[in-house]
Amino acid sequence: MSASGDPVSRPILVIGTHRSGTTFLAHVIGLHPDVALAQEPRHIWAWGHNFNKDDVLGQQDATPRIKRHIRKTFAKFLKSSGRSRLAEKTPSNCLRLPFIEEVYPDARYLHIYRDGRAVVRSTGEINTGRPDSIWIVRRLLGTPIWEWPAFVPRAARTLGRHLMGKKMTYWGPCPEGWQDWVRNGDAQPVILAKQWRYTIEPVLDFRDANRDRLNGRWMDLRYEDFMAHPEERIRDIMRFAELPEDDSVVKFVVDKVDPTRQEKWKKELEAGELDDIRPILEPTLERLGYEW
Numbered sequence: 001m002s003a004s005g006d007p008v009s010r011p012i013l014v015i016g017t018h019r020s021g022t023t024f025l026a027h028v029i030g031l032h033p034d035v036a037l038a039q040e041p042r043h044i045w046a047w048g049h050n051f052n053k054d055d056v057l058g059q060q061d062a063t064p065r066i067k068r069h070i071r072k073t074f075a076k077f078l079k080s081s082g083r084s085r086l087a088e089k090t091p092s093n094c095l096r097l098p099f100i101e102e103v104y105p106d107a108r109y110l111h112i113y114r115d116g117r118a119v120v121r122s123t124g125e126i127n128t129g130r131p132d133s134i135w136i137v138r139r140l141l142g143t144p145i146w147e148w149p150a151f152v153p154r155a156a157r158t159l160g161r162h163l164m165g166k167k168m169t170y171w172g173p174c175p176e177g178w179q180d181w182v183r184n185g186d187a188q189p190v191i192l193a194k195q196w197r198y199t200i201e202p203v204l205d206f207r208d209a210n211r212d213r214l215n216g217r218w219m220d221l222r223y224e225d226f227m228a229h230p231e232e233r234i235r236d237i238m239r240f241a242e243l244p245e246d247d248s249v250v251k252f253v254v255d256k257v258d259p260t261r262q263e264k265w266k267k268e269l270e271a272g273e274l275d276d277i278r279p280i281l282e283p284t285l286e287r288l289g290y291e292w
Contacts, residue, residue, distance in 0.1 A: 007075050012108045012241045014089035017199045018172035019122035020114040021223045026089035031249050036081035038088040044073050045090060054174045057096035067103050092173040094199045097206040108241055114223035115290055116281045120192045121265040173199045193277035197284045230257040
């Protein structure tokens with residue numbers, strides 16, 4: 001329990017863009033017997049902000065009322081689980097880290113990142129599918145009734161596309177300016193490249209601007225390294241998160257990891273598409289240590 005009496009102490013927050021391994025990593029952490037995993041509780045983080053045009057939230061948006069609501073909701077979830085540590089993953093949290101830090105100043109951030117070219121390929125695959133109607137209903141039920149006017153029209157349009165068998169026009173985190181990319185009719189790979197870049201750069205900016213404050217509370221995890229060395233990395237993660245090592249978690253990771261998945265973009269992205277997205281991705285890829 002934290003010093004304030006909140007049962008949520010040192011929450012483990014999996015931070016990463018869409019299609020970067022966040023779902024798998026969060027699932028693995030949730031297998032630990034001490035951990036209660038909240039899987040994409042976006043409605044909790046966005047409570048009071050559903051009328052916003054994007055997912056960006058700053059420190060000033062964490063009003064006392066909103067902080068109380070978030071803490072109370074997660075505390076209730078943790079208590080009902082019977083476990084001692086909260087973990088969660090929500091990709092759009094990449095765009096609201098100063099807000100989250102205001103809510104949970106003792107949070108442990110586990111940042112997993114992946115080659116942006118692989119993210120573009122994987123997101124493009126998701127965008128060819130039909131919208132998930134069950135997910136939409138869950139979002140609606142988690143949205144305060146007074147904010148339904150903001151959410152219902154979007155949900156209705158998405159459900160309409162599902163019923164008509166049409167693919168999605170946009171999926172995942174919404175950085176500032178995302179609507180302009182869609183309205184301008186940019187090619188899908190270009191939109192996806194911008195989405196990845198402008199979702200991950202705020203993460204890197206937040207990390208670099210707060211290194212002293214985040215000392216011991218931030219861990220960077222390269223997806224490709226995780227896939228290549230699953231046992232070593234999952235043990236590193238448990239030590240970082242201050243969780244007792246659990247061999248069953250390690251075994252699950254070693255058995256499930258598929259290193260070949262990281263190479264699919266090289267076969268599936270066409271040369272012209274790579275030329276189009278290179279000016280967008282390359283500066284951020286270099287910042288992360290990738291070579292074009």
